[in-house]
Amino acid sequence: MTTQTLVLPAEWRDFLALTKPRVMTLVVFTGLCGLLAAPVAIAPVLGFTAILCIALGAGAAGALNQWYEADIDALMKRTRGRPLPDGRMDRQSALHFGVGLAAFSVILMGLATNLLAAAILLASILFYVLIYTVWLKRRTPQNIVIGGAAGAFPPLIGWAAATGSIAPLPVLLFALVFLWTPPHFWSLALFVKTDYANAGVPMLPVVAGERATRLQIGLYTIPMAIAAIAPWALGLTGAIYGLASVAATAVFAAMALQVTLRRTGAEDGMRPEKRLFGYSILYLFLLFGAVAADRWVLA
Ligand code: HEM
Numbered sequence: 203m204t205t206q207t208l209v210l211p212a213e214w215r216d217f218l219a220l221t222k223p224r225v226m227t228l229v230v231f232t233g234l235c236g237l238l239a240a241p242v243a244i245a246p247v248l249g250f251t252a253i254l255c256i257a258l259g260a261g262a263a264g265a266l267n268q269w270y271e272a273d274i275d276a277l278m279k280r281t282r283g284r285p286l287p288d289g290r291m292d293r294q295s296a297l298h299f300g301v302g303l304a305a306f307s308v309i310l311m312g313l314a315t316n317l318l319a320a321a322i323l324l325a326s327i328l329f330y331v332l333i334y335t336v337w338l339k340r341r342t343p344q345n346i347v348i349g350g351a352a353g354a355f356p357p358l359i360g361w362a363a364a365t366g367s368i369a370p371l372p373v374l375l376f377a378l379v380f381l382w383t384p385p386h387f388w389s390l391a392l393f394v395k396t397d398y399a400n401a402g403v404p405m406l407p408v409v410a411g412e413r414a415t416r417l418q419i420g421l422y423t424i425p426m427a428i429a430a431i432a433p434w435a436l437g438l439t440g441a442i443y444g445l446a447s448v449a450a451t452a453v454f455a456a457m458a459l460q461v462t463l464r465r466t467g468a469e470d471g472m473r474p475e476k477r478l479f480g481y482s483i484l485y486l487f488l489l490f491g492a493v494a495a496d497r498w499v500l501a
């Protein structure tokens with residue numbers, strides 16, 4: 203299989219895989235909801251273009267991330283089937299694809315909407331590729347705390363595309379995704395710890411151990427919950443978001459508390475950790491859906 207694929211040119215499916223399409227659906231959704239929550243109606247064609255640019259920019263960032271880390275991806279079970287470590291694509295194609303797509307997305311964003319949206323899009327691509335992937339990921343277990351900011355920019359980009367400015371609501375949505383990232387990632391890291399240890403990536407459970415990681419999940423959930431409920435508490439959103447954020451955050455907090463209080467997950471195959479990780483994704487979909495619904499359903 204590998205010998206045959208080595209001589210084949212990469213297929214479009216491999217280029218698609220390079221963009222990490224599953225993770226990026228939520229990134230794009232938060233951008234879309236940031237755009238929809240803005241108090242001005244953007245022309246549909248421009249709104250669509252802005253979201254397309256976020257998708258292409260996020261995809262470009264994913265491709266450049268895979269270009270840079272083909273070596274560690276080859277060492278992890280979860281990632282070794284990706285186009286580069288599996289030998290289905292050469293590194294130069296991935297680099298050209300990533301740089302080309304990044305440039306295209308930022309330029310198109312600037313032309314279709316405004317410079318502020320284009321600048322934040324460029325900053326998030328650079329942040330994910332340079333700050334997270336190249337600089338922090340292999341050096342410190344705080345990699346995802348700082349680097350995670352990259353994934354929190356899309357609501358700001360969406361809002362900026364619609365309004366040309368930023369405001370308290372998208373800043374709080376940025377804070378929500380920023381503070382959500384540690385519990386999201388560390389709950390997963392608890393059950394794929396061996397993979398990271400094998401690849402020599404200093405993720406928190408590898409470096410500080412399981413107990414410390416569980417505690418950090420619990421600790422980050424507190425400011426995350428405050429950021430989640432703040433938009434409603436401050437009167438920036440309405441009842442739909444208020445109800446959704448309080449209910450969904452209570453469930454998140456209960457799950458995170460369970461994970462925090464356990465000493466080990468050895469006896470049940472890390473079921474609560476897997477449940478928290480899965481729910482973390484649904485949680486952001488729910489909250490961002492509610493922000494947009496509040497503006498459009500109750501308008
Ligand atoms: C530095 C920050 C983050 C790290 C290290 C991280 C890491 C991961 C990893 C390793 C996975 C496993 C599955 C896979 O590779 O497909 C995953 C899944 C996922 N992440 Fe994150 N993540 C981060 C931030 C985010 C952000 C900001 C979002 C969206 C707003 C997000 C959305 C998702 C989604 C939707 C999945 C599930 C994908 C699937 O169904 O396969 N992540 N994340």
Ligand SMILES: CC(C)=CCC/C(C)=C/CC/C(C)=C/COP(=O)(O)OP(=O)(O)O
Nearest residue numbers: 225229259260263267326327330352353356
């Ligand atoms: C332009 C824009 C909006 C960019 C957003 C990019 C971004 C921060 C996306 C979410 C984070 C993500 C895919 C983390 C994967 O971590 P990893 O790279 O360590 O995962 P891996 O081990 O699966 O490669």
